[in-house]
Amino acid sequence: MLGDPDCVLWPALEAAGAELLVRSPDPSELYGAAFERLGQPAPTILLVVDGAKQGTHDVVVAPFLYPEFLDGPPALGLDVSAPAATLSTLVSLCAAETRALYVRPEVCRQIGLDGPAETLGAETYATLTAHLADRHRSWGRGVLLGDPNLVAAQLPKARRLRLLPLYGRPQTEVIRAAADLIAPAAEPIYGRQYDDRDFVELGKLGVRFQLLDPDPPFDAEAEDAARRPLLRAPDEPDD
Secondary structure, three states: OOEEEOOHHHHHHHHHOOOOEEEEHHHHHHHHHHHHOOOOOOOOEEEEEOOOOOOOOEEEEHHHHHHHHHHHOOEEEOOOOOOOHHHHHHHOOOOOOEEEOOOOOHHHHHHHOOOOOOOOOOHHHHHHHHHHHHOOOOOOOEEEEEOOHHHOOOHHHHHHOOEEEEOOOHHHHHHOOOOHHHOOOOOOOOOOOOOHHHHHHHHHOOOOOOOOOOOOOOOOHHHHHHOOOHHHOOOOOOO
């Protein structure tokens, strides 16, 4: 185990005999310890994202960029808010190529990166996420329909099921914009519903919708259940 030293799970995992690697919030320390322990070479690509609001409509882009990490060669990720020393360490650790994804030009200059190929102007959540989902359509199998917090919390499920993230204010805007992607997607469409009209628009496309709790799931257990029969749900749920 490795991660945030303030995490409440440390005592329980220590008692369970977990192997302790490093207690740190620093991405360079976490990445370095993980790859060394696993005996794996570090990826040669570093993708830098920006978790701040951007553009005319205050869009938070970063959570919707996870397909960039999963659809292609292995890559490490870093937010621009990380200290300069962390960025420098990660570059020396792995990065033959460092790319900024929707990072404001002035921020790129501050941290010494070349300007990104794409910046956010007047795009809305609907136009941006529909564009990004279309870019990775060949990787995606299903759809995750939700706001930045929900999408970030559901990354394990999104990775396992290859869900493409979409979001709109209102949601009907993005459902219509990405109708050709949603209609053939593997069902159900996962996400959060904000208005009854969301159901109407999804119903027009003939797809089912499953509401997701915004809290992070224990998705690793669900994935492992196929190999561990005792984790499978009983035929008849108990009280």
